[in-house]
Amino acid sequence: MSHQPQQIVAAQRSQRLRAAADTEFDLLIVGGGITGAGVALEASRRGLRVLLLEGEDYAAGTSSRSSKLIHGGLRYLAKGDVELVRKTARERKAVHRIAPHLAASRRMVLPAQSRGRWLTLRAAVSAYERLGQVERRDKHENWRTRDLARVEPLFNTERFPFAIAYREYLTDDARLVVANVRAAAGHGAVILNRTRVTGLVRSSGSPSAPIIGAQVTDTLTGERFVARAKLVVNAAGPWVEDLLKMEAPQKPSMLTLTKGVHVVLPRERLPVHYMWVVSAPDNRPIFIVPRGEVVYVGTTDTEHHDNACVWPGITRNEVEYLLAAIPGQFKVDPLTPADAVSAWAGLRALVAQPGKRPSEISRSEEIVTGPGGLITVAGGKLTGYRAVAKSVVDLCGKRVAVNKAAKEEAPLPGGDFGGSATELGKALAARRALDSQQADRLAHLYGSEADQVLALGEQRLHPASPLLDGEVRWALASEDAQGLEDLIYRRSRVALYTVNGLLALDGAAKLMAEALGWDEARVAAECVKVRARFAEDLTLGEGPSLIGKEAYDVTFS
Numbered sequence: 241m242s243h244q245p246q247q248i249v250a251a252q253r254s255q256r257l258r259a260a261a262d263t264e265f266d267l268l269i270v271g272g273g274i275t276g277a278g279v280a281l282e283a284s285r286r287g288l289r290v291l292l293l294e295g296e297d298y299a300a301g302t303s304s305r306s307s308k309l310i311h312g313g314l315r316y317l318a319k320g321d322v323e324l325v326r327k328t329a330r331e332r333k334a335v336h337r338i339a340p341h342l343a344a345s346r347r348m349v350l351p352a353q354s355r356g357r358w359l360t361l362r363a364a365v366s367a368y369e370r371l372g373q374v375e376r377r378d379k380h381e382n383w384r385t386r387d388l389a390r391v392e393p394l395f396n397t398e399r400f401p402f403a404i405a406y407r408e409y410l411t412d413d414a415r416l417v418v419a420n421v422r423a424a425a426g427h428g429a430v431i432l433n434r435t436r437v438t439g440l441v442r443s444s445g446s447p448s449a450p451i452i453g454a455q456v457t458d459t460l461t462g463e464r465f466v467a468r469a470k471l472v473v474n475a476a477g478p479w480v481e482d483l484l485k486m487e488a489p490q491k492p493s494m495l496t497l498t499k500g501v502h503v504v505l506p507r508e509r510l511p512v513h514y515m516w517v518v519s520a521p522d523n524r525p526i527f528i529v530p531r532g533e534v535v536y537v538g539t540t541d542t543e544h545h546d547n548a549c550v551w552p553g554i555t556r557n558e559v560e561y562l563l564a565a566i567p568g569q570f571k572v573d574p575l576t577p578a579d580a581v582s583a584w585a586g587l588r589a590l591v592a593q594p595g596k597r598p599s600e601i602s603r604s605e606e607i608v609t610g611p612g613g614l615i616t617v618a619g620g621k622l623t624g625y626r627a628v629a630k631s632v633v634d635l636c637g638k639r640v641a642v643n644k645a646a647k648e649e650a651p652l653p654g655g656d657f658g659g660s661a662t663e664l665g666k667a668l669a670a671r672r673a674l675d676s677q678q679a680d681r682l683a684h685l686y687g688s689e690a691d692q693v694l695a696l697g698e699q700r701l702h703p704a705s706p707l708l709d710g711e712v713r714w715a716l717a718s719e720d721a722q723g724l725e726d727l728i729y730r731r732s733r734v735a736l737y738t739v740n741g742l743l744a745l746d747g748a749a750k751l752m753a754e755a756l757g758w759d760e761a762r763v764a765a766e767c768v769k770v771r772a773r774f775a776e777d778l779t780l781g782e783g784p785s786l787i788g789k790e791a792y793d794v795t796f797s
């Protein structure tokens with residue numbers, strides 16, 4: 241068995257499908273978000289034969305819509321949940337160790353209006369750093385007006401003369417998922433996207449018989465097959481309820497869904513240098529995150545009463561709510577929805593706590609085993625995915641033989657370099673004569689594999705887009721991209737992190753067509769689909785006003 245990150249290439253899809261139908265696995269994982277991907281890696285690392293089936297694309301659900309922070313959760317400290325803060329704060333370090341490009345250390349700034357508030361925040365951040373065993377060089381800095389004026393001249397120091405700058409980690413959620421599934425494949429796991437589980441298979445006709453597999457549809461071809469496994473893990477995020485109903489139709493629902501929106505602005509409209517936590521009009525904290533040529537602002541937290549869906553709609557009121565606070569805190573002209581160059585919305589799957597407001601509901605995960613043996617993971621955060629994966633595999637160990645985890649955890653694909661991704665980008669710029677922004681972008685997306693990506697092509701597919709032909713070839717050859725949306729939204733991420741997200745679309749479609757044998761009609765359909773998707777997220781719908789609503793309250797995710 242190879243222990244190198246496997247190239248899960250498109251040409252091998254037929255082999256993987258055959259293996260999925262012909263093998264009896266130890267573990268079948270339903271869902272290729274961060275939960276499923278993390279479990280696949282942990283389980284395959286510990287000797288289990290693993291099959292992961294993702295109905296859409298890896299990270300197509302919540303795991304591409306987060307605020308993209310690997311964070312310890314200061315909010316838990318405010319709620320007195322010290323153990324959770326300790327666990328998640330340490331988790332940040334672990335993810336940084338195995339994937340420095342996907343957990344990049346950044347300063348997050350918390351402003352304060354008064355000296356009293358400043359001192360309270362300092363005490364909270366110090367406690368947070370103690371719990372997270374933050375090293376001396378990474379400890380927070382206390383900034384006053386003169387420091388703020390120097391480091392972030394746009395900030396309104398008249399209203400906020402004080403601030404704390406502490407360390408958080410910026411990730412790329414979808415790429416973290418892809419890195420995990422590739423690493424799992426390197427340990428022998430069979431990984432498939434566009435394969436939907438439509439039913440569960442039991443050992444006998446009795447409705448209470450143990451679950452021993454699933455009915456699966458390959459959504460690319462419509463072909464159906466049965467996948468067999470000793471254990472089935474339900475890691476379907478906002479859709480876990482669908483699987484739970486397949487196991488026990490009468491089971492009361494265990495989830496509350498809440499929606500979170502982010503809006504993307506050109507960096508020049510809000511040219512900040514640091515990540516910020518600022519107050520929305522109703523005092524909820526929201527993040528401002530600069531990333532390359534854009535800066536994103538989010539998030540909201542409102543109840544989502546409809547069924548789970550891949551693309552929740554975004555309303556004008558949500559975007560206006562996120563933008564309203566900025567001009568009071570930064571010296572910039574008023575921002576309107578027309579300034580947005582992109583946006584995304586995602587659903588949090590929270591374990592229901594009746595009577596609680598969205599932001600009061602715990603973000604902790606719950607792992608439950610159902611009457612048919614289905615292991616369901618509900619709730620949780622991106623940040624804690626390794627710990628969740630370990631708990632799930634330990635639980636599996638009660639029913640199938642599982643090896644002890646090796647002490648040394650290998651870096652994720654692209655993570656085997658010392659230092660920071662910023663340094664890696666600088667070295668790449670020098671070595672390859674690239675412009676510094678492009679080199680930095682590639683270093684954060686691909687880590688140490690950026691050179692391999694560049695070896696496949698350094699040609700920009702449009703003069704005003706950073707997307708390279710090499711990235712398209714890489715996404716096809718190594719990252720299992722099946723369609724244009726996979727490439728634009730979840731591999732290269734140009735739809736979210738660039739000002740002209742779709743300029744390279746036609747060039748990318750042409751390259752994909754050559755590799756995947758698409759005809760003209762398919763090329764046109766792929767382009768139309770992505771353009772429609774992108775336009776819809778910027779065509780803001782009607783929705784209730786957010787300002788002053790009780791449903792909105794302090795939350796940090």
Ligand code: FAD
Nearest residue numbers: 271273274275295301302303306307309437477500622623
């Ligand atoms: P998902 O990513 O939704 O994955 C579930 C997958 O299952 C989907 O890809 C879906 O297609 C697939 N699936 C469903 N049904 C089937 C089926 N029948 N067959 C096959 N596949 C199926 N956490 C942090 O740590 N930091 C943050 O900054 C942060 N910010 C957030 C901001 C927002 C707005 C939101 C909504 C969440 C945020 N979170 C954050 C939480 C984090 O994003 C989630 O906890 C995490 O992504 C959940 O991952 P998951 O794998 O459980 O679910």
